[in-house]
Amino acid sequence: MAQRSAVRLSPKKPSYAVCAVGVETHLDVHSDVPEGAENFGVSGSSGVKIFMVYDPARVTEPTGRAYWPLDASVEVVISVDAASKALNDLKVKISYFGQPARGALGHSVLYLTGADISLDADTGRTGNVKRSQANKERWRWGPEGYGAVLLVNCDRDSLRSVGTDLTDTQLASRDDLQDMSPVVLTCDAPDALFESYKLVLNVPPSDSKRMRVFCARGGNSLLDYEQVLGPQHLSYAVARQPGERKIGLYVEGLSFPDANFLGLVSLSVSLVDTKTLPEVPLFTDTVAFRVAPWIMTPNTQPPLELYVCSVLDSHGPNAQFLSDMSDLALKASCKLMICPRVENRNDRWIQDEMEFGYTEAPHKAFPVVFDSPRNRGLKDFPYKRILGPDFGYVTREIQSTGVSGLDSFGNLDVSPPVVVEGKEYPLGRILIGSCLPRSGGRRMAKVVRDFLGAQRVQAPLEVYSDWLSVGHVDEFLTFVPTSDQKGFRLLLASPSACLKLFQKKKEEGYGEAAQFDGLEHQVKRSIKEMLADRRLRNDNLYAQRCIDWNREVLKRELGLTEHDIVDIPQLFSLKDAYAEAFFPDMVNMVVLGRHLGIPKPFGPLINGRCCLEEEVRSLLEPLGLHCTFIDDYLAYHKLLGEIHCGSNVRRKPFPFKWWHVVP
Numbered sequence: 001m002a003q004r005s006a007v008r009l010s011p012k013k014p015s016y017a018v019c020a021v022g023v024e025t026h027l028d029v030h031s032d033v034p035e036g037a038e039n040f041g042v043s044g045s046s047g048v049k050i051f052m053v054y055d056p057a058r059v060t061e062p063t064g065r066a067y068w069p070l071d072a073s074v075e076v077v078i079s080v081d082a083a084s085k086a087l088n089d090l091k092v093k094i095s096y097f098g099q100p101a102r103g104a105l106g107h108s109v110l111y112l113t114g115a116d117i118s119l120d121a122d123t124g125r126t127g128n129v130k131r132s133q134a135n136k137e138r139w140r141w142g143p144e145g146y147g148a149v150l151l152v153n154c155d156r157d158s159l160r161s162v163g164t165d166l167t168d169t170q171l172a173s174r175d176d177l178q179d180m181s182p183v184v185l186t187c188d189a190p191d192a193l194f195e196s197y198k199l200v201l202n203v204p205p206s207d208s209k210r211m212r213v214f215c216a217r218g219g220n221s222l223l224d225y226e227q228v229l230g231p232q233h234l235s236y237a238v239a240r241q242p243g244e245r246k247i248g249l250y251v252e253g254l255s256f257p258d259a260n261f262l263g264l265v266s267l268s269v270s271l272v273d274t275k276t277l278p279e280v281p282l283f284t285d286t287v288a289f290r291v292a293p294w295i296m297t298p299n300t301q302p303p304l305e306l307y308v309c310s311v312l313d314s315h316g317p318n319a320q321f322l323s324d325m326s327d328l329a330l331k332a333s334c335k336l337m338i339c340p341r342v343e344n345r346n347d348r349w350i351q352d353e354m355e356f357g358y359t360e361a362p363h364k365a366f367p368v369v370f371d372s373p374r375n376r377g378l379k380d381f382p383y384k385r386i387l388g389p390d391f392g393y394v395t396r397e398i399q400s401t402g403v404s405g406l407d408s409f410g411n412l413d414v415s416p417p418v419v420v421e422g423k424e425y426p427l428g429r430i431l432i433g434s435c436l437p438r439s440g441g442r443r444m445a446k447v448v449r450d451f452l453g454a455q456r457v458q459a460p461l462e463v464y465s466d467w468l469s470v471g472h473v474d475e476f477l478t479f480v481p482t483s484d485q486k487g488f489r490l491l492l493a494s495p496s497a498c499l500k501l502f503q504k505k506k507e508e509g510y511g512e513a514a515q516f517d518g519l520e521h522q523v524k525r526s527i528k529e530m531l532a533d534r535r536l537r538n539d540n541l542y543a544q545r546c547i548d549w550n551r552e553v554l555k556r557e558l559g560l561t562e563h564d565i566v567d568i569p570q571l572f573s574l575k576d577a578y579a580e581a582f583f584p585d586m587v588n589m590v591v592l593g594r595h596l597g598i599p600k601p602f603g604p605l606i607n608g609r610c611c612l613e614e615e616v617r618s619l620l621e622p623l624g625l626h627c628t629f630i631d632d633y634l635a636y637h638k639l640l641g642e643i644h645c646g647s648n649v650r651r652k653p654f655p656f657k658w659w660h661v662v663p
Contacts, residue, residue: 008032009094011106016088018193019080020271020283021116022133024051027076029094034106037096039067042076044092047084048112051077067097080114083188087113115189117199119269119285121148121181121251125659127362129184137286139264143660149361150211150253150265150289153179154368154392164393166254171214171225175389178364180214180250183287185238185269188245197282199238200270201249203229207265210291214250225250229267238269253291256359256394259450263291292359293455294368294394295658296414298428299591300481300488301651303334306592308647309344309378311635318348318635325590325597325647328628332592334649339381347377348636348646351474352408354382356650359392365653368392372409373445396447406433406444410472410645411465414458416479416488417656420559426656429558430458433465433473436549441466456663461557467546469578474588474644476547476570477554480596482623489623490554490565492547493587495540498569501615502527505606513604513611515583519633527604536573536582543572543579566619569612580640584633586616588642590649596620599642600629 007017008028019025029040044050052061052068053075059068068074078092088111095104123132123146139147153165157179158172165176187199203211212230217239228236231254238247257263266288270281306329311318322338329336339350347353355370371382373396387393398407405411411433417426430452435441443449443462452460465471476493505513506527514524530536554560571582581588584599591597603612610629617627636646 007110009108009110011096011108014109014111016111017113018115018197018271018282019078019090019112021080021083021114021118023283024077024079027078027092027094027110029076029108030070032108033070034096036098037105038070038099039097040070041067041095041097042092043095044078045090045112047080047082047090047114048092049079049081050092051079053077070096078112080112082114083116084112084114084190087190087192090114113190113193115193115271116186117189117269117271117283117285118186119183119267119287120186121183121287121289122362123148123287125149125362125657129182131186137266137288139288139290141659142662145659147659148181148287148289149659150181150251150291151179151359151361151364152254152256152291152392152394153252154359154394155179155366155390156387156393157389164387166212166252169212169227169230171222174222177250179366180252181289181361181363183213183249183251183267185247185249186245187238187240187247191242194240196273196275198272198274199240200272200281201229201236201238202268202270203234204266205234208232208234210254210261211265211267211289212252212254213267214252216248230254251289253289255291256294256451257291257454257456259454261454263293263454263456265289265291290659292361293457293658294357294359294370295427295455295654296355296357296412296430296458297651297653298414298416298488299479300416301654303332303592303649303651305335305337305650306590306647307337307339307350307649309339309348309350310341311344311346311348312341313635315634321630321632321635324628324630328590328592328595328597328630331626331628332595334592339378339385343381343385345377348639349376349408349410349641350378350381350648351645352410352472353378354386354648355409355412356648358653360653360658362657366390366392367650368394370409371395372407373398373403373448374408375403396445396451398445398447401445403445404442406442406465406471407448408472410470410474410641411444413473413477413479415558416481418558418560420557424662425459426661427458427654427658430460431473431477432460432462433471434462435466436464439466442471457658457661459663461553463550463553464546467543467579469575469580470640471578472645475581475585476550476587478587478589478591478644480591480620480623480625481593482625484623486564488564490558490560491568491587492551492565493570493585494547494567495544495571497567498571498612499531499537499540501569501611502531502604505604505611506531510604510606510611513606515604516602517605519602530571536571539574539579540571542574546579568619569615581637581642583612584637585642586612588644590643590647592649594624595626595628597643597647598627598629599637600631600633602633
């Protein structure tokens with residue numbers, strides 16, 4: 001709890017002190033003693049605990065009528081275990097003796113007032129505030145760890161509020177209290193003590209912009225909840241009422257961890273002696289908090305809501321696509337959310353605009369949408385339509401350089417939980433599409449990368465996506481859940497698997513079967529033509545080398561083996577040195593539990609069935625997955641995107657608690 005205090009005693013007059021419950025107080029029994037004194041004895045009231053601190057090699061503990069020697073390093077330490085009922089109702093007496101000890105040469109008397117002053121939060125991470133004496137001022141990761149957690153109050157509980165709740169200096173809704181961490185200030189002491197002492201709450205200057213503290217004084221209406229600490233409010237003299245023993249506080253986080261903020265903040269209370277100038281804190285109790293991180297959810301987590309956009313193009317609306325997605329959501333028992341054109345302004349790339357995640361404290365969790373800096377037609381949708389009661393919002397804006405395609409959140413993914421050479425990542429690892437190391441190519445904005453890394457619980461990993469025209473990771477990889485011990489597979493787009501499949505079909509006598517069969521306004525290409533197209537083959541040899549580079553990185557950084565990877569046949573073509581999907585990119589799928597919404601590839605028909613679809617089914621259905629191929633050709637593929645780019649999924653949070661992570 002507190003810094004150690006020392007009280008000097010004198011036989012000439014009584015001394016007086018305030019002793020905090022649970023705090024050791026050292027007594028100076030050596031500085032002022034009667035002449036001729038060589039030994040001393042100690043006695044005290046029943047409510048006072050007395051400890052003798054000494055070196056057993058130099059001092060023998062006295063027995064019988066013997067006393068402690070004054071000329072040795074013997075210290076007297078006292079503590080009290082309960083608050084006093086009245087001022088100075090506890091006593092400690094030091095009696096001094098000569099040699100031989102025929103009678104006391106004098107006595108020093110200390111009158112004590114016990115004060116139970118404590119600041120307590122949910123440091124045990126149980127969801128409830130419990131009294132604690134140890135480790136409150138420190139924060140430790142792991143299953144054996146300790147330390148309180150703060151939620152960033154980034155939702156909007158009241159429709160009257162303009163922005164997120166963290167911008168409000170006045171409580172707008174009682175529901176808002178659930179987004180805050182409760183803290184109990186114990187202030188049990190005789191009322192008369194507070195005529196010459198006061199309680200002061202403090203936050204360090206660096207923490208004041210990261211947290212805000214509310215205190216309910218005088219009643220339970222919203223107006224009674226007063227902001228007492230926060231930006232521009234570093235300290236607060238507590239207005240304790242007569243007889244008041246406990247005061248409730250509510251603490252909210254104001255910002256997620258970031259490059260310039262490790263996520264740790266603290267709150268202190270001091271008992272201050274107002275009789276001295278300057279005023280001196282008698283002792284201080286401190287509680288440390290870590291601000292809860294923003295956490296992404298992988299495809300292996302069950303889906304809750306599927307988001308898609310209604311759009312209109314020259315060939316008409318995407319009504320059939322929406323109908324197909326509705327059927328898929330129904331199969332997966334997932335709620336479909338359609339963003340109308342008036343809100344998306346014909347921007348269909350809802351995955352690029354935002355990423356769903358969540359934040360969690362022991363007492364509460366809620367989803368949080370991360371709004372990307374791309375700011376196109378959907379730029380207002382996350383803030384205006386997603387933000388609401390128990391649905392938070394966070395964003396990072398790019399201040400200096402312009403926004404690139406790699407800043408869209410189709411360029412973000414997260415793996416399922418993995419173990420890499422004994423190192424556990426129980427919440428998976430975030431994947432960020434980037435350029436090759438030291439190549440000087442396109443990268444996601446530093447402000448976004450810094451934010452993701454600062455959360456500390458999903459160790460971001462940069463992979464190579466700059467070889468693609470759009471440059472997003474979802475163009476060549478995804479994860480799907482499985483029911484075996486591994487629990488998932490990594491799917492990688494594979495030009496070599498596609499060329500091998502086509503070569504096999506040619507050898508089986510199906511060389512005239514054509515890609516894009518059944519599509520209007522699209523030139524058909526037979527299997528023979530595609531295999532004989534040297535440029536197409538070279539383009540895909542290059543694409544395969546890029547994917548193979550990522551394959552090795554992902555195996556190493558995610559602890560995967562070849563058995564954990566499924567190669568999905570896919571061809572690419574180069575345009576201005578960057579790759580684009582030659583036919584709808586099947587890896588760019590939406591994953592709703594066991595149900596996969598896969599871009600329909602319009603592959604060569606063999607015996608009336610698409611050979612690409614049949615190959616993918618043979619790879620994935622034995623894993624317990626259900627493949628639904630959806631036509632996204634005109635509305636998405638021709639615009640350099642696919643189903644995953646044009647959809648977004650909110651998923652259930654992990655059951656694993658992030659504070660059990662060991663970063």
